[in-house]
Amino acid sequence: MTRKLAAAVISAMLLSACVQSSCLAETRVVLDGRFGDWDGKAGLEDPPGDAHGDACDLVGFSWDQDPDGAGLYFMAQRSAGAGAGSARYQVLIDTDDDGRFDGPRDGRVEVEYAPASDGVVRVQVYRGVLQTATYSGPWGEDSAEGGLRCEWHVQFSSLGVEAGQIVRFEVFSARDTSPATPVADLEDLAARRLADRFPDEGDIQLAPIPTAPAWWVAVPLLLCCFAAAFAAARRRGRPGTR
Ligand SMILES: [Ca+2]
Ligand SMILES: [Ca+2]
Ligand SMILES: [Ca+2]
Secondary structure, three states: OOHHHHHHHHHHHHHHHHHHHHHHHOOOOOOOOOOHHHOOOEEEEOOOOOOOOOOOOEEEEEEEEOOOOOEEEEEEEEOHHHOOOOEEEEEEEEOOOOOOOOOOOOEEEEEEEEHHHOOEEEEEEEEOOEEEEEEEEOOEOOHHHOOOEEEEEEEHHHOOOOOOOOEEEEEEEEEOOOOOOOOOOOOOOOOOOOOEEEOOOOOEEEOOOOOOOHHHHHHHHHHHHHHHHHHHHHHHHOOOOO
C-alpha cells in the first residue's frame, strides 16, 4: 500500500471515528422529570414579571428534535413566584408554514401540569379540531422539587408533519383552572385568560427535520475517500504517469 493510499485510509478511519463519537456524545432528552438532559439544547429565556395577572409566568422554553426525526421534545420553565400550583400550556404549531396557527391542518398541543400529583403531565394533541393523541406521565418537578419545570414529547405523526417540513410554533401559558381557549385572536391574552406568551413576539421556526442517521453521511464519505485513494494509486501505477 502506498503512503498516499495509507494516508487516505487513515483519514477515512479518523473521519468515521469523529462522526461516531459526535453521535455518541450527543445527549438525548429522556422523559423522566429530570432536566440535566436539556443542557445545551435549543431554547430561549422569557422575561419574568410579564405574565397577565396569573401565576404562570414563563421564564424559559426549550425544544429538541428526536434523533430519528419522529417528533419534538419540549420543556417549559415558569418563574419561582409561580409557586407549585397546577399550570396549563398551549403549544400552537403552524404545520404548513403559512404564518397562521389556526388552519385546519395546524396543530395544537394542550399540556396540563400538576406538581401536586407527583408532577404528572397530561398531553392532548389536536390537528385542526380533531384530537389525535392523549397521554400522560410523571414528567415534571413535583411540589417538593419546586414545581417549576416540566417536559413532554409530541409525535409528528399525530400532527400530520412529514420529514423535511418546516414548522413554526408559539407557546401560551395559563392556570389550569382557566377554561379552554379558542386559538383565534392570539394577541388578546387577557380575554383568553392566558398568562404569558413565548416568544413575546413572532414565533419559533424549526429547520427541516433531519431523517438520515449519521451513518448515511459517514458511509458515502468513506466510499469517496477510498475511491479517490484507489484512483490515485491506479494513476501512479500506469506507465508514463510519473
Ligand atoms: Ca428529562
Ligand atoms: Ca414571562
Ligand atoms: Ca398554518
